[in-house]
Amino acid sequence: MKTAKAENKTQDIREELLETIEHLEHILPGQAPIRDFVHHNTLHGFQHLDFTDAIAEARRITGAGGYLPQEKYREYFKQGRIDESDIDNVLENDESLSSADIIADIDGRELTKKEIYRAALLFDFKPITRSQLHWLIQEKHVLSRFQQDIAERSREQLIKAAGKHDLTSETDVIDELWSSCLQKLDLEHFIVHPEDMTDLSANSAEAMINDLASAEQGDDSYQVLMHHLVRKKGERLLSKQLDSIGSEHTLGEFLKSITGEDILNDLRPVIIRHVGLFLDGGMAAWPYIDRTKGFYNTWRAIAKQDLTSVFEDLRDWHDTIDGLADDPLETMIFELRRTGVPEEKWAHYIERIALELPGWAGMFLWHANNSDEPNINMVDYLAVCLVLERLFAQRLCGR
Template structure:
């Protein structure tokens, strides 16, 4: 499965042989036809219309449809949690609504008893409600220390704690001063933290490879040999092949480079592309209509590239010559660019799908105009989704090559990226750790200048950061594994549940682990759905209450 050279497949990339081209073009056409089910049917707006953005998923249950659409489009199907908590504070959602929402999802088992003390019986629903309303933040050692110094984290109860819960905690501590009650609760949390569920913030970062989400058993065969601090060429080759195999199903080239470089080329690419798209779809309002728009979007865009001296891509080396040599058929351009990226044939449909769904409104309107060319309001300029995707693919490659040259300091082409990273294994692993959000906070400042351009010391700078990541100092390990950092989530949860230090000691380590497990068990999609169900329940109860209050009244 591994090529003979680090990037043999990419190096040998290029347009498919003539004998294979017809079959590959047929597959591309079939893929474009399939996009009809995913893209919005975005017609030119003349009247207000309702459009079901989940029409391609309406055969699925609602929650599953939302999750599937989010995975494919990158859109957010649920209201942001912070906004939901703001609605709770405004009284537009209350605790009764959340309780009703939990009961609408029987798999959450809200009535199941989780643990008991002498005075309290805790059910899953109570813990899940607290987890929704007051999620425990993941704090770094520096953040925890700052919270303790600035907000008296271990000396005072939260300012927004419910008055009844505050009173219960103080009463359970014998009516002593608040600081003594918090100190006792904190002491109990520290006593139990070692046997509680290990939190991500408390885990030492010494085993960097296994932490990066690729699976320990797969990493073992690729990890460095005797020197655990050295990233091997074999491990870098394996990691690069894993990343490259994800082109299509997991990410586009732009998304992969954003992961590795910390800079998203789409922020510069999309505004330029959108200006050309708007000019092509114009129905008489644009300040600048492309003079070649009657030839189709791809041809008009190439015309701009060859004749407009104020064109946006003049700073790109050899871009005009490259574009002038392109074939006239946009399908051939799509096929050639996908081949240059070495996107596997089985992944090409997914890759084009991801590109189209980056700008779903524009892609949807292109598809609608192409499918309704004879309909009034469709405009005179020919429109084809293949034109949009051909230009988008080409722009992605041009921007990617410029980004790589600027950040790596080498005249790299995309096809050479694998060879470069295989020769610089420490750089690849550190970039991947940062993109995965696994790089410790104290190393982010050291990595920032390396991401911004070529490092002063070359390979040595990346290797230095890699060694720090793989072999943290004893002081760093102690900070990460400190009792305070590990016990903090249990303290925060106990305060919201109005559990005293005595309650915690009575439920013991097993009970504490059960509490933390339950509080962290809600997936992001479940949290979003629960907030939606709670909001709808509150609204529905308001309507029903108004109907009941006015039942039997005779209109005046």
């Protein structure tokens, strides 16, 4: 009974992978052999979605951003390339924003969502530390004069409103605004110079940390505590990176994030050379032997001779090639499991592998779907990519 269940599960996994591969037609470029360059729609395969949804989905799959950073848009606003009417047009015409909704009424002054959206678009509301706040007060005089990023219209509105309360100077206006904010938030403002607040003598700092060490580690030293804190921080970051494999990163991308080395730089020429030879139509000076076996099995037959110089320092890589299954789909399943990618992330992982070389993968897929040759299959391409990814990853980790 268990054997039957295992067989059914394996069959389900195979079918899911084949469905994922079939779906690649919607995200890879439909690249036929061409003589001259033609543009490719980067949102190919997402035309059935609304534009904003298509941008988000393309970013999730490919990592390519569809918009400039917020800072760039704010810079354009200051330059006048984006003006008030542009912002109003978007906020008023996007019904999903409900910009006209009133979220507060203060003494007859209605505050709408539109005003909140506008402020969030125009200003970077990142929190600052107490030291940064005091530095801005001392050095930038933020509580006594308008800063350069405050629009002229906003200044005029504040001064006009303050005039009704006999406040005329810029300093009085800002001071009253700050006091109102503190009152609403039930806060008090104590003016302390940053140096008085943050600076400790070396002896005081070491004594404080040693006290923490004693509390947490008994008689352990300051160095032990620092090691403990750094290790904990590293473990959290590593766990986050590992969890991203499959959904956000491939194994190669993960290694790049922690080592700074990109295995794709070495893997790319190998894949391109073999795919080019396999799809060349018999024109290459060094044609592929017996292409009737398909790309995967033909590559497997010559891999040990072709890759000797590449993996000369990698132990047992010949055994890896010799141990590969005849069925490329079985090899895909084996490599995904060996990499440790959870099964629920396999579809995303396959998409990211295919999109590492979208042009060549698209060319291979086009031949698989349009060629009369029965032995061109996208499963072959992906199986070879997964095997090479593991080998190049092992080589990098062994250095």
